[in-house]
Amino acid sequence: MSKIMIIGAGGVGNVVAHKCSQLPHIFSEIILASRNEDKCKAIASNLNNTIKTAQVDADDVAQLTELLKQEKPELVINVALPYQDLSIMDACLNAGVHYLDTANYEPLDTAKFEYSWQWAYQEKFKQAGLTALLGSGFDPGATNVFTAYLAKHYFDEIQQLDIIDVNGGDHGYPFATNFSPEINIREITADCRHWENKEFVTSPALSKQMRFECPEDIGIFNVYRLYHEELESLSKHFPSLKKASFWMSFSDNYLKHLQVFQNIGLTSIDAVEYQGQSIVPVQFLAHLLPDPSTLAPRTTGKTCIGCIVKGLSNGHEKTFYLYNIKDHQDCYQEVKSQGVSYTTGVPAMIGAKMILQNHWKHPGVWNMEQFDPDPFMHDMNEYGLPWTVVELDHFNPE
Numbered sequence: 188m189s190k191i192m193i194i195g196a197g198g199v200g201n202v203v204a205h206k207c208s209q210l211p212h213i214f215s216e217i218i219l220a221s222r223n224e225d226k227c228k229a230i231a232s233n234l235n236n237t238i239k240t241a242q243v244d245a246d247d248v249a250q251l252t253e254l255l256k257q258e259k260p261e262l263v264i265n266v267a268l269p270y271q272d273l274s275i276m277d278a279c280l281n282a283g284v285h286y287l288d289t290a291n292y293e294p295l296d297t298a299k300f301e302y303s304w305q306w307a308y309q310e311k312f313k314q315a316g317l318t319a320l321l322g323s324g325f326d327p328g329a330t331n332v333f334t335a336y337l338a339k340h341y342f343d344e345i346q347q348l349d350i351i352d353v354n355g356g357d358h359g360y361p362f363a364t365n366f367s368p369e370i371n372i373r374e375i376t377a378d379c380r381h382w383e384n385k386e387f388v389t390s391p392a393l394s395k396q397m398r399f400e401c402p403e404d405i406g407i408f409n410v411y412r413l414y415h416e417e418l419e420s421l422s423k424h425f426p427s428l429k430k431a432s433f434w435m436s437f438s439d440n441y442l443k444h445l446q447v448f449q450n451i452g453l454t455s456i457d458a459v460e461y462q463g464q465s466i467v468p469v470q471f472l473a474h475l476l477p478d479p480s481t482l483a484p485r486t487t488g489k490t491c492i493g494c495i496v497k498g499l500s501n502g503h504e505k506t507f508y509l510y511n512i513k514d515h516q517d518c519y520q521e522v523k524s525q526g527v528s529y530t531t532g533v534p535a536m537i538g539a540k541m542i543l544q545n546h547w548k549h550p551g552v553w554n555m556e557q558f559d560p561d562p563f564m565h566d567m568n569e570y571g572l573p574w575t576v577v578e579l580d581h582f583n584p585e
C-alpha cells in the first residue's frame with residue numbers, strides 16, 4: 188500500500204490517474220499535481236474525488252521539494268513534459284522519493300533529446316537508495332520490454348530490431364496531434380537516426396518510408412523511419428544488435444500539413460518578435476491546434492505497436508513480431524481517453540507497480556530493458572494492453 192504523486196494533468200496524466208485508482212490495494216493514496224490545478228480537479232471529479240489534487244510548477248525544484256516533503260509520497264510518476272524531467276528528479280532526490288517518467292529529458296531551447304542528462308544521475312540515485320525508471324510509456328517503455336522479452340525467451344542472440352508504431356485512428360480533424368503538439372512536432376521534424384554497424388547513421392527527417400501490413404486486418408500503412416529515444420538505450424544494452432530502426436505511420440494528409448507549417452516557419456522553436464511580444468512559433472501553433480485530451484470522444488480505429496526482432500535461435504535465423512493492438516473507442520469507454528494516451532498511461536502505471544512491488548526496485552537510474560520483462564509482460568495482459576507473438580517468414584524493411 189503506497190502513496191504516489193502523479194505530476195501532469197494532460198491526456199496521459201488522466202489515464203495514469205484512472206488506472207492507478209483501479210488498484211487501491213497498491214496505490215492506496217493518489218495525489219495529482221500540475222501547473223493548473225483546475226485540470227487536476229476535473230480529472231479527480233471523474234474519479235468521484237477519490238484522489239487529492241495540488242498546484243505545482245515542476246520547473247521550480249524548491250517548490251516541488253516542499254510539496255513532496257509535505258505529502259511524503261513513495262513514488263512520483265512524471266507525466267508532465269520532458270522539459271521537467273531533471274527538475275523533478277532533483278526534487279525527488281531532495282525529498283527521498285522514487286521517480287518514473289515516460290519521455291527522456293529535452294532542453295526547452297534545443298530540439299534534442301538524449302539520455303546522457305538523466306544517466307548522469309545514476310550515482311546520486313544509487314547513493315540515495317532510490318530507483319529512477321526512465322521511459323515507462325509505450326514507446327519508449329513497452330517496446331523496450333518487448334525487445335527484452337523476445338531476447339530472453341525466443342533468441343540466443345538478437346541482431347536486428349524494427350519498432351513499428353502504427354496509429355490507424357481517425358479524429359476527423361484536418362490536422363491534430365495525439366499528444367503534446369510541441370513535443371510531437373519537435374520529434375518528427377528532427378533529423379532521423381538509426382543504429383547500424385555500431386553507430387548511429389543520420390538521414391533527413393521522413394526520408395525513408397515503407398509499406399507495412401499490420402496483423403489482424405488493421406490495414407496497410409505508410410510508415411516512416413525516424414529517431415526515437417529507445418534506440419539509444421536498446422543499442423547500448425543489447426550490443427549484439429547490428430541494426431535498429433524506429434518507424435511511425437503518418438497519413439498523407441498529416442504530412443501535407445506538417446510540410447506547409449515547416450515551409451512557413453511555424454514549427455520553429457526560435458522566438459520571433461511580433462507586435463512587441465516574443466513568440467515561439469511551435470508554441471503558437473500548438474495553441475491553435477486541438478487539445479490532444481479533447482480528441483478522445485471522436486477518435487475511432489486502432490493503434491498497433493510492436494517490435495520485429497531478427498536473430499539466432501538454436502543456430503537458425505528467426506524473425507518474431509511482438510505487438511499490441513488497442514481500440515481507441517475501447518479506451519474512451521474505460522478511461523475517457525484516446526488510445527495514444529492510454530497506451531502510454533497503462534505502462535506508466537505498470538512501471539510504478541513494478542517498483543512498489545519490489546520487482547524493479549533497485550537504487551540507480553534504469554531503462555526498462557534492464558529489468559526482468561516477465562512481471563511487466565504479465566501485467567500488460569492483465570491491465571488492458573494484451574500482446575501477441577508471431578513468427579514471420581520474411582521481413583525485409585529495405
Ligand code: NDP
Nearest residue numbers: 195196197198199222245267269290324325326327366367
Ligand atoms: P499534455 O501536454 O497533454 O500534458 C502535460 C501536462 O503537464 C499538462 O497538464 C501540463 O500543464 C503539465 N505541465 C507542463 N509543464 C508543467 C510544469 N512546469 N509544472 C507542472 N505541470 C506541468 O501531454 P501528454 O499528457 O500527452 O504527455 C505527457 C508526457 O507523456 C509527455 O512527456 C510526453 O512526451 C509523454 N509521452 C510518452 C509517450 C510514450 O509512449 N513513451 C507517448 C506519448 C506521450 P498545463 O495543463 O498547464 O499545460
